[in-house]
Amino acid sequence: MASPSTRSYHGCDKDSDGSKRGKLSVLIVDENVLVCRVHEMLVSKLKVAKELLTETATDGKEALDLHLSGSSFDVILMEMDLPIMDGPEVTKKLRAMGVKSIIVGVTSRDSKVDREAFMAAGLDVWLEKPLTAHKLKSVVEALEKK
């Protein structure tokens, strides 16, 4: 049974910097509770938007259901190994639905075959774990350019 997704909000203090985007929403898709917690914290520290929204899903079906219920995200951090429906399958389905989010594969798998299969499913970027503040920042910068 899928566990409920969790949503958290982080607002930046008022500042006069008008260059920040209004809102950044990130979906973290990983079965690993520790990884979700760390990724959530990394996102909360980004100083790129006035409002940061993170949501987590612990399996592929949950990630898909969120989109089917109308949710949308700027960035999706997607693990390859997921219960019920794996990362590549979810990614293919999301792209088939017309989802235009930046989808980042974040995984411990490092084989060329796995990487190519995941990229072919519709990823924008493939990153090997651990996710760092630096890697995450470059993903958001790519979003700004899009």
Added chain:
Amino acid sequence: MLGWGVEFLRAEMNRLLALLFHQGVLDEQFLQLQQLQDESSPNFVSEVITIYFHESEKLLRNLRLLLMERELSDYKKMEIHLNQMMGSSSSIGAKRVRNVCVAFRAASEQNNHAGCLRALELLEHEYCYLKNKLHELFQIEQQRALASVVRYPARHN
């Protein structure tokens, strides 16, 4: 004297951390974890490490059970557990544990049962060492936090 206690404990923490870095037990990802901790999440590191201990022990038990199946070991399931353990370990900077997982995964990909058993024993050993050292680190941190909030008795007229 109290100030000396806090400084001594801080030095002990730094000494232990330096040792763990030098031994390759931890890497810079652990520092990244510490940098994420702040006033709004003052227990973030201990929270994450507690999750790591809980999840890792579950994964190690599952790996041992899979290897004890004498008829046929489910190498596919083993790889999934190993990827999980690698993900957690790399996320907290547990470098040596992660590296053993890489070797374990390689043995699993070759369906090498004896290799997997050796890797599991090494993994359990590395995990135990890491857990003991992190417990030591947190104990020193707790003592330091206690020492820094002790106040001189208030003067009563």
